[in-house]
Amino acid sequence: MIELISQHPIVAALIAMVGLSLIFGAVLGFAAVKFKVEGDPIVEQIDALLPQTQCGQCGHPGCKPYAQGIANGEPINKCPPGGQVTINAIADLLDVEAPTLDEEHGEESEVQTVAYIREDECIGCTKCIQACPMDAILGAAKQMHTVIIDECTGCDLCVEPCPVDCIDMVPVESTLGDWKWDLPPRSENGTTDIIASDKVQLPEAHS
Amino acid sequence: MRKTWDIHGGIHPAENKTQSLQSPLGSVPLAPELVLPLNQHIGKPALPLVAEGEQVLKGQLIARADGPISANLHAPTSGIIQSIEDRALPHPSGGSGPCIIIASDGNDTWTELEPCADFESADRNLLLDKIRAAGIAGMGGAGFPTAIKLNPRGNLTIDTLILNGTECEPYITADDILMQTRADEVIAGAMLLRHMLGNPEQVLIGVEDNKPDAIKALNDALATADNKAIEVVPFPTKYPSGGEKQLVQILTGREVPAGKLPADVGVVCQNVGSTVAAYRAVRFGEPLVSRITTVVGEALETQRNIEVPLGTPIGHVLQHHGFNASKVARLIMGGPMMGFTLETANVPVVKTTNCILAPSAKEMPEPPPAQACIRCGMCAEVCPANLLPQQLFWYSMAEDLEKLEAHNIADCIECGACSYVCPSNIPLVQYYRASKGTIRQHAIDKEKSDRSRARFEFRQVRMEKAEAEKEAKRKARKLAAEAAKKKMAAKQAAGVDKPKVEKADVLASAIAQAKSQDLSPEDQLAKLERAANSARSRLEKTHARAAAAEGEKKDAILARVKDAELKVQDTERKLAKFIEQTQSASAAEASTDKQEDVESPEKQPAAEPDAASAAIEKAKVKAAAQASMTPAEKLQQQLDSLKTRVEKARARLEKAEADNDENVEAFRTGLEKMQAKYEKLTLEQTNSQNDG
Numbered sequence: 035m036i037e038l039i040s041q042h043p044i045v046a047a048l049i050a051m052v053g054l055s056l057i058f059g060a061v062l063g064f065a066a067v068k069f070k071v072e073g074d075p076i077v078e079q080i081d082a083l084l085p086q087t088q089c090g091q092c093g094h095p096g097c098k099p100y101a102q103g104i105a106n107g108e109p110i111n112k113c114p115p116g117g118q119v120t121i122n123a124i125a126d127l128l129d130v131e132a133p134t135l136d137e138e139h140g141e142e143s144e145v146q147t148v149a150y151i152r153e154d155e156c157i158g159c160t161k162c163i164q165a166c167p168m169d170a171i172l173g174a175a176k177q178m179h180t181v182i183i184d185e186c187t188g189c190d191l192c193v194e195p196c197p198v199d200c201i202d203m204v205p206v207e208s209t210l211g212d213w214k215w216d217l218p219p220r221s222e223n224g225t226t227d228i229i230a231s232d233k234v235q236l237p238e239a240h241s
Numbered sequence: 242m243r244k245t246w247d248i249h250g251g252i253h254p255a256e257n258k259t260q261s262l263q264s265p266l267g268s269v270p271l272a273p274e275l276v277l278p279l280n281q282h283i284g285k286p287a288l289p290l291v292a293e294g295e296q297v298l299k300g301q302l303i304a305r306a307d308g309p310i311s312a313n314l315h316a317p318t319s320g321i322i323q324s325i326e327d328r329a330l331p332h333p334s335g336g337s338g339p340c341i342i343i344a345s346d347g348n349d350t351w352t353e354l355e356p357c358a359d360f361e362s363a364d365r366n367l368l369l370d371k372i373r374a375a376g377i378a379g380m381g382g383a384g385f386p387t388a389i390k391l392n393p394r395g396n397l398t399i400d401t402l403i404l405n406g407t408e409c410e411p412y413i414t415a416d417d418i419l420m421q422t423r424a425d426e427v428i429a430g431a432m433l434l435r436h437m438l439g440n441p442e443q444v445l446i447g448v449e450d451n452k453p454d455a456i457k458a459l460n461d462a463l464a465t466a467d468n469k470a471i472e473v474v475p476f477p478t479k480y481p482s483g484g485e486k487q488l489v490q491i492l493t494g495r496e497v498p499a500g501k502l503p504a505d506v507g508v509v510c511q512n513v514g515s516t517v518a519a520y521r522a523v524r525f526g527e528p529l530v531s532r533i534t535t536v537v538g539e540a541l542e543t544q545r546n547i548e549v550p551l552g553t554p555i556g557h558v559l560q561h562h563g564f565n566a567s568k569v570a571r572l573i574m575g576g577p578m579m580g581f582t583l584e585t586a587n588v589p590v591v592k593t594t595n596c597i598l599a600p601s602a603k604e605m606p607e608p609p610p611a612q613a614c615i616r617c618g619m620c621a622e623v624c625p626a627n628l629l630p631q632q633l634f635w636y637s638m639a640e641d642l643e644k645l646e647a648h649n650i651a652d653c654i655e656c657g658a659c660s661y662v663c664p665s666n667i668p669l670v671q672y673y674r675a676s677k678g679t680i681r682q683h684a685i686d687k688e689k690s691d692r693s694r695a696r697f698e699f700r701q702v703r704m705e706k707a708e709a710e711k712e713a714k715r716k717a718r719k720l721a722a723e724a725a726k727k728k729m730a731a732k733q734a735a736g737v738d739k740p741k742v743e744k745a746d747v748l749a750s751a752i753a754q755a756k757s758q759d760l761s762p763e764d765q766l767a768k769l770e771r772a773a774n775s776a777r778s779r780l781e782k783t784h785a786r787a788a789a790a791e792g793e794k795k796d797a798i799l800a801r802v803k804d805a806e807l808k809v810q811d812t813e814r815k816l817a818k819f820i821e822q823t824q825s826a827s828a829a830e831a832s833t834d835k836q837e838d839v840e841s842p843e844k845q846p847a848a849e850p851d852a853a854s855a856a857i858e859k860a861k862v863k864a865a866a867q868a869s870m871t872p873a874e875k876l877q878q879q880l881d882s883l884k885t886r887v888e889k890a891r892a893r894l895e896k897a898e899a900d901n902d903e904n905v906e907a908f909r910t911g912l913e914k915m916q917a918k919y920e921k922l923t924l925e926q927t928n929s930q931n932d933g
Contacts, residue, residue, distance in 0.1 A: 081694070084690075085686075085690055086689075086690035086691075086693040086694045086697065087693070088693070088697045096697060096701075097694070097697075098694075098698075167697050167700065168693055168696050168697060168700070169696055169699075169700050170696075185692070185693070185696065187689075187693050209338075210280070210330065210332055210334060210336050210338055212682065212685070213332075213333075213334040213336065213678075214674075214675065214677075214678020214679065214681065214682060215333065215671060215674040215675045215678050216675055217637070217638075217671070217672060217675040217676075218611070218668045218671045218672060218675075
């Protein structure tokens with residue numbers, strides 16, 4: 035063996051390289067089968083950032099299809115419920131520039147809303163129940179329907195099918211439980227008042 | 242003297258504690274109206290148990306805890322429930338919430354209480370129930386229900402009980418005065434809590450050394466109580482030593498890990514005020530209906546501590562302390578470091594109100610405008626939680642929540658030491674509070690969106706399943722229909738042969754023609770008949786109902802009548818068309834048939850309408866006439882009749898095409914067949930003529 039190596043160094047080196055490549059190839063091949071990732075992880079990651087309202091304002095029948103669409107190169111600014119926050123998050127994930135929201139697909143609303151059924155007027159047609167992507171409307175044919183507020187994402191999809199227009203989107207009432215402090219206001223022009231004359235605004239001055 | 246440890250950072254703001262300690266513990270006259278918010282603690286709001294107009298006694302339960310993290314609420318005085326309505330709350334948001342309003346009757350009559358003199362031998366679960374029933378919530382300011390803290394998870398061994406008499410915030414002296422005046426109750430409470438926690442080795446009462454009177458009073462009380470396990474531990478004054486985790490570290494040297502509770506390091510920590518309340522709840526059966534509050538500030542003539550019934554409007558308290566509205570800069574509940582500004586004095590004293598601060602503008606000026614961060618690092622030096630406030634500030638400005646969490650913003654106790662030392666006057670702690678709120682909000686949103694996703698996916702799966710089931714059913718039906726068709730075809734093959742051999746059935750041809758359709762003509766006819774009948778009966782029924790109905794409903798029923806009428810028309814048209822087809826087929830066959838035997842009207846379905854039977858009669862007569870003719874004449878006649886019929890059929894087809902009738906196809910195939918037959922006959926005639 036040693037003789038062979040010493041006499042035919044080129045051949046020995048060749049055998050060694052081929053042997054190594056076979057071993058590593060086998061290891062990699064095994065790993066590829068054993069640790070195969072099911073599905074497209076990027077789609078899952080994008081889907082996790084989308085607001086899951088399933089409203090279809092992006093033109094897709096739900097958030098997951100839009101995530102798939104983004105993965106296939108669609109613009110990332112088609113989600114009004116997510117708004118700029120979501121766009122920024124996706125831009126961050128995909129390492130692209132964050133565009134502003136595409137107004138074509140709707141405007142970002144300031145307040146979170148939920149559907150509210152005026153129950154006196156409901157005729158029990160079940161059309162809204164079929165439209166709700168969240169199964170958040172409770173009711174049966176010819177029975178009054180009502181919305182489970184906790185499950186409603188405010189996607190609007192039930193408003194249009196209602197034949198008697200008894201569904202309103204009402205803003206969610208904020209309670210003390212979900213109240214939070216605001217960030218301190220920042221000076222508008224980015225500069226800070228640093229000279230003495232700026233301080234006339236202080237209450238001591240006019241008290 | 243016992244060894245104490247030091248905490249990182251901390252500050253030494255002006256204490257301002259002497260103002261309120263000049264006068265002894267006082268009280269204010271009972272307010273005519275007490276406002277009791279249903280949520281004075283951390284957790285779920287209590288559920289009211291009383292109705293408007295109900296007479297209540299002092300100490301009576303008026304709202305019960307909703308779930309484990311909640312607290313009972315008791316009437317602080319006797320009187321009448323005036324209403325249960327939304328009132329302004331002492332909350333930084335300045336919002337309002339549900340409150341029980343009691344109009345006091347001035348008698349202050351206690352309800353019957355259930356004292357327990359010998360708590361040392363009582364069962365600890367019973368004692369826990371008593372404390373829970375008394376509605377005691379952490380009186381140091383956080384308002385965490387006390388009973389929960391006293392019931393640590395089973396696998397944790399508690400070796401140290403700490404009573405927090407630190408009161409490190411400037412101005413506040415409520416705990417100080419409590420320890421001075423009720424030292425014996427503090428000690429008795431310490432013994433009670435020690436008993437309840439299974440007699441931990443040491444009970445440490447932590448008091449900052451700026452309260453010598455309190456320390457002396459406690460030591461005196463301890464001497465008479467003669468309990469070796471309890472020890473009063475004075476330690477150097479520094480803000481914020483009174484934070485729970487900070488105090489645990491000062492007294493025991495143990496650091497509570499991030500996201501854990503003191504119980505995880507074997508310590509339970511209680512405020513001295515809560516301890517006294519717990520003692521009174523057990524010993525005398527007294528629920529928490531009043532508390533000691535510091536009323537202080539330069540805008541007041543009298544600055545002191547008072548024992549005040551819960552629910553007393555702050556405006557009422559201020560009024561009895563010579564409040565000077567023109568002098569006050571703002572009203573603060575809590576201390577100057579961690580308290581919050583009240584938008585109105587029309588809010589009540591609650592279980593967590595340890596101080597009402599009415600400073601003058603000189604005493605507490607508006608903070609100067611914030612300037613740029615100069616990265617001096619002083620905030621990091623004073624942070625008692627060992628955080629990097631400057632980094633947190635940047636990330637808060639950028640709203641980078643991930644980075645904030647990575648820098649442990651959750652461990653910030655919002656003490657405000659960083660803002661206090663900031664040379665640029667940046668309100669750092671405000672940034673952290675806001676960011677913490679945003680993080681909390683995001684966590685809630687995330688949870689909701691995850692739930693939404695799960696629901697949406699479940700719905701998707703459900704709908705797919707339903708669709709698959711429908712598809713399977715459809716397939717099964719199709720298979721069954723095909724099998725039935727095959728069977729029918731086999732049957733017909735057998736049935737069609739027979740009449741050909743025995744006698745020429747006029748209808749056989751009709752059957753043959755109808756073969757293109759699945760059902761036999763009889764079945765089809767019967768089916769159509771049935772449909773027509775049911776449609777007719779429905780129409781009648783609806784008519785009857787329309788006659789009976791009135792008002793709005795009538796319109797709906799009339800619409801239904803119209804519907805039914807349309808259906809009847811449709812069915813009748815179909816029936817007529819079918820009959821016509823059958824008839825034309827049978828007539829055509831009959832005319833070409835050389836056989837005389839055409840009498841098989843009994844084979845016609847009994848229900849065959851008159852038109853069909855008339856046509857058959859006509860065909861029969863024709864056939865009979867043909868029988869008497871010569872073959873050549875017969876052929877000629879047949880040809881003539883067929884020719885006229887072809888003409889007729891063509892006219893009909895054209896009309897149908899013009900009208901865009903749905904039966905155009907049927908007409909066309911009929912015409913084509915007739916034309917084929919005509920050609921065949923012509924050929925036959927020529928042949929016979931040639932022969933002749």
